[in-house]
Amino acid sequence: MTEHKNLRMVRQAHHPSNHPERSRGAYELTNYNGVIERYKQYLPVTDKTPIITLKEGNTPLIYANYLSKLMGRNFEVYLKYEGLNPTGSFKDRGMTMAISKACEERVTAVMCASTGNTSASAAAYAAKAGIKCIVLIPAGAIALGKLSQALIHGAVVLAVDGNFDAALDLAREITNKYPITLVNSLNPYRIEGQKTASFEICDTLGKAPDFQVMPVGNAGNITAYWKGYKEYKEKGKINKLPLMLGFQAELAAPIVRGYPIKNPRTIATAIRIGNPASWKQAEKARDESGGLIDMVSDKQIIEAYKLLAAKEGVFVEPASAASVAGLLKLARKKYFNLRTCKLANLRTKIVCILTGHGLKDPDRAIKSIKEPRLVKANLKAVLKEIGY
Ligand SMILES: Cc1ncc(COP(=O)(O)O)c(C=O)c1O
Numbered sequence: 001m002t003e004h005k006n007l008r009m010v011r012q013a014h015h016p017s018n019h020p021e022r023s024r025g026a027y028e029l030t031n032y033n034g035v036i037e038r039y040k041q042y043l044p045v046t047d048k049t050p051i052i053t054l055k056e057g058n059t060p061l062i063y064a065n066y067l068s069k070l071m072g073r074n075f076e077v078y079l080k081y082e083g084l085n086p087t088g089s090f091k092d093r094g095m096t097m098a099i100s101k102a103c104e105e106r107v108t109a110v111m112c113a114s115t116g117n118t119s120a121s122a123a124a125y126a127a128k129a130g131i132k133c134i135v136l137i138p139a140g141a142i143a144l145g146k147l148s149q150a151l152i153h154g155a156v157v158l159a160v161d162g163n164f165d166a167a168l169d170l171a172r173e174i175t176n177k178y179p180i181t182l183v184n185s186l187n188p189y190r191i192e193g194q195k196t197a198s199f200e201i202c203d204t205l206g207k208a209p210d211f212q213v214m215p216v217g218n219a220g221n222i223t224a225y226w227k228g229y230k231e232y233k234e235k236g237k238i239n240k241l242p243l244m245l246g247f248q249a250e251l252a253a254p255i256v257r258g259y260p261i262k263n264p265r266t267i268a269t270a271i272r273i274g275n276p277a278s279w280k281q282a283e284k285a286r287d288e289s290g291g292l293i294d295m296v297s298d299k300q301i302i303e304a305y306k307l308l309a310a311k312e313g314v315f316v317e318p319a320s321a322a323s324v325a326g327l328l329k330l331a332r333k334k335y336f337n338l339r340t341c342k343l344a345n346l347r348t349k350i351v352c353i354l355t356g357h358g359l360k361d362p363d364r365a366i367k368s369i370k371e372p373r374l375v376k377a378n379l380k381a382v383l384k385e386i387g388y
Contacts, residue, residue, distance in 0.1 A: 032058050035093050035196040036100060042199065042231060043097065043192055052099045052129045056092035057196055059084045061204045061351070066311035067324070071331055074340065077350045078209070079308075080201060083316055083357030087149060090197060090221060090355050091121035097193030098183045099125040108132060109180045113160075113167035115217065115270045116146030117356055122183050123153035134180065136160050136167040143269055143317065143361035163264065164218075165275045185220025186277050194221055198228030199237075201351055208238045211336070214353035215322035216246035216255065216293060217271035219282035221355065226285035242351075243339070244291035246282060247326035249319075253295040255282055267298045267364065270319035270356060296325040304328060306368060308354070315358030315365075323352040 032038070034053030036045055045051070060081050067077040082090035099122070102110055109132040112122045119135040119142075126133035135150050139159035150157050160167045168184060175182035185191060202208050208229055216222050222244060232238045248256055249266030254274055261274035276282065286293050296304075305321035308314045327350065330336060340348045358365060375381045 034096055035193060036096055039196045039199055042196075042235075044189070045097075045100065048104060049100050050103045050129075051096070052103060052125055053096050054086035054092065054124065054128060056085045056096050057200065059197075059200070061201060062312070062314065064312050064352070066307075067327070067352075070328075071336070071350070074346065075336065075348050075350060077327070077352065078201075078205075079312065079314055080197065080351055080353050081314060081316075082197065082353060082355050083314075083320065083360075087117070087121045087124045088145075088357035088360055089117040089121065089317075090194060090353070091117045092125070093196050094185065094187075094190030094193035094220070094224070095121040095125045095183065097189040098122075098181070098187050099129050099131075101189045102131070102181045102183070103129050105181070107179070107181045109134065110183045111136070111171050111175050111180045112183045113137070113164060113171040114142075114146075114150075114184075115164050115272060116142045116150075116360070117270055118184060119155065119157065120146045120149035120153075120360075123150040123155035126155065127153045132156070134158070136171050138163045138167055141269055141272060143363065145360040145362055164273050165260075168218075168277065184277070185218055185223075191220060191224045191227060194224030195228030195231065197353070198225045199232060202229070202232050202238050205349060205351075207349075208232070208240055208242045209349040209351040210242060210340070211245055211291075211348070211350045212242045212353065213245045213247070213323045213327050213330075213350060215268070215271050215319050215355055216248050216282060217252075217273045217276065217319065219246075219255070219276040219278035221353070222246050222285050223278045223281035225353070226281075226289065230288075241289055242291075244285045244289040245326060245330065246286065246291070246293040247322040248293065248295045249301065249322060250295045250297045255279060255293050256295045266301070268301050268317075268319035268322055269361070270317060271322060294326060294329070296322055296329055300325040300329060302368065305358075305364075309358065314354060316354045317356040317358055317360045318364055320354040320356050323354065327352055 035057035062079045064077040085092040111134040113136045133155040135157045252264030252266045264274040304325035
């Protein structure tokens with residue numbers, strides 16, 4: 001069978017009229033069919049676009065009791081838990097768009113450079129679409145969980161002897177020369193899909209938050225969120241925009257320092273990026289919103305990582321904890337108190353974006369905990385240990 005015939009069959013299988021759950025009607029447990037279907041009026045899709053979805057999006061906005069209390073009675077802190085997307089990170093929102101459009105354009109192969117999550121997502125959506133996925137990763141710098149995802153989904157994974165920035169340069173060059181589509185966040189459809197997260201936040205809160213706090217790596221996500229908020233405001237869905245607060249890791253903070261970092265270092269591998277592709281757009285989001293882009297140390301990231309798990313019951317990967325580390329850093333500086341007076345808002349709403357699931361990086365979790373104590377297999381020994 002030719003590649004094109006193959007692709008036609010895939011497209012037919014994904015056409016809305018052939019959607020098994022849709023046609024089953026009464027057996028359907030939920031009407032939710034992913035971000036493209038929910039927000040198609042805001043996305044560059046037509047009836048001809050084959051929707052490749054794993055029902056991404058619709059992630060919970062969790063009220064953070066502990067953090068809200070810590071911030072004081074005039075604050076409400078929410079956690080947008082993007083780790084609950086199908087492949088465990090926010091990348092799925094952009095990937096459903098990028099892969100659907102690639103299929104619409106009859107592309108048979110996609111490629112990305114990745115610190116892990118993009119590759120996991122690209123590999124899963126390419127598998128669903130029946131197309132080839134090629135991944136370039138910086139050798140030795142990918143969390144185990146993410147690498148295993150890309151491999152189990154059947155992607156061709158090549159470890160490049162260099163950092164993420166070198167891998168991205170290679171992916172850009174190859175996809176410029178060969179009929180392979182780049183699915184990094186430089187692909188505009190990725191940004192389109194990812195902006196749906198701001199729509200969800202506004203739809204849940206009934207308005208935009210006052211502040212949004214998030215990690216910044218290659219800066220595609222902050223670009224996407226800001227685009228989403230601005231579009232919702234233009235359409236009259238919200239009447240006020242949030243302040244965008246981005247956080248990089250201290251030794252991988254090119255935007256904060258104002259120059260590219262040759263050898264970025266942080267335990268938060270997802271944001272170990274020295275020369276962000278969407279640098280300018282990130283600065284635009286910061287400046288247009290009146291927000292900031294600052295940095296947090298690995299120690300602060302790990303503290304926030306443990307706090308989220310132990311006090312809020314939410315397990316994230318280290319890069320995601322940079323948002324809460326940033327929240328706590330700014331709170332210590334009384335940043336919010338000063339701002340909120342200006343906003344004259346009774347209860348200030350702060351949303352922290354938790355970009356990826358904790359199970360992505362099991363090594364980090366294991367390094368952060370004490371191993372369980374060994375006890376004798378008898379009642380007396382167990383009761384003694386638990387204080388009864
Ligand atoms: C878990 C996680 N958090 C944050 C980021 C940073 O997002 P961006 O590169 O769009 O700034 C990434 C990117 O790989 C990620 O995987």
